[in-house]
Amino acid sequence: MVSKLMDTNSVKIVGQMITPLSFSHEMYGEGFYTFEVEVPRLSNSVDVLPVTVSERLIVDMDLSVGSFVEIYGQLRSYNRYIHNASRLVLTVFARDIILLIDEDEIEEMLNNPNEIYLDGYICKPPIYRSTPLGREIADLLIAVNRAYNKSDYIPSIAWGRNARFCEKLLVGDHIKIWGRIQSREYQKRYKNDKVETKVAYEVSISKLEHIENDNNRKDL
Numbered sequence: 001m002v003s004k005l006m007d008t009n010s011v012k013i014v015g016q017m018i019t020p021l022s023f024s025h026e027m028y029g030e031g032f033y034t035f036e037v038e039v040p041r042l043s044n045s046v047d048v049l050p051v052t053v054s055e056r057l058i059v060d061m062d063l064s065v066g067s068f069v070e071i072y073g074q075l076r077s078y079n080r081y082i083h084n085a086s087r088l089v090l091t092v093f094a095r096d097i098i099l100l101i102d103e104d105e106i107e108e109m110l111n112n113p114n115e116i117y118l119d120g121y122i123c124k125p126p127i128y129r130s131t132p133l134g135r136e137i138a139d140l141l142i143a144v145n146r147a148y149n150k151s152d153y154i155p156s157i158a159w160g161r162n163a164r165f166c167e168k169l170l171v172g173d174h175i176k177i178w179g180r181i182q183s184r185e186y187q188k189r190y191k192n193d194k195v196e197t198k199v200a201y202e203v204s205i206s207k208l209e210h211i212e213n214d215n216n217r218k219d220l
Contacts, residue, residue: 008120009074009144009152011092011181013049014100014113015039017067024052031055034091037069039114039181047114047183049201052076053094061099068100070109075116075181075203077152088153090201092181114180116203118154120144121174128167138163142175142203156203165208174211179204 015037024034032052039047051071063069073095079086100106123143130136140156156177158166169175182204188196 010117011073011075012115013039014070014109017065020065021063040110049181049183050091051094052091053097057097068106070098070100072096075154116181117178118142118144119176122169122171126166126169136160136163138166140166154203156205158205162205162208176209177205178207
């Protein structure tokens with residue numbers, strides 16, 4: 001099963017479909033569909049995550065709004081050009097999808113519904129800051145290599161001690177991170193005073209490892 005694979009980009013999410021399958025695009029004669037999954041947090045809130053799946057994985061599968069699914073795959077990024085500006089778009093790219101039927105199984109799977117592991121490189125200087133309440137945060141952008149000389153660029157956020165550690169990282173440093181994918185609403189203001197609610201996706205880091213001597217650095 002795909003879940004046994006531990007490559008440079010590994011995701012597992014479990015949740016409930018809240019939007020129907022929608023045709024996205026075709027590549028080399030293979031159709032791809034998108035939908036959104038509501039994934040619960042321990043805090044009783046939820047993350048709403050976008051999923052992309054190949055038509056070959058869902059043949060004869062009754063996927064509809066309200067269905068519970070278990071998905072294994074990767075968190076991928078691509079650039080979408082809107083009004084001559086490039087925007088980074090993230091999606092969970094499914095390699096395997098399982099329709100959950102049994103209520104006891106669903107309850108058990110929802111005990112740990114959101115996991116991600118990334119092995120990549122810092123590609124922008126980390127931004128370290130403190131909130132008004134004194135909580136320490138570091139924003140990272142991590143480049144993760146995949147097949148065919150492509151890379152995914154994953155926004156990530158570290159907290160507390162991890163944030164202080166990330167403040168010292170340099171572009172090119174090799175790190176491994178473990179955490180969960182989260183969605184976050186924010187308000188964007190335009191010049192005409194229009195305010196639009198948007199959703200950002202990022203990896204909330206719970207554990208990280210710096211791969212020493214992989215960037216000629218020994219000072220961390």
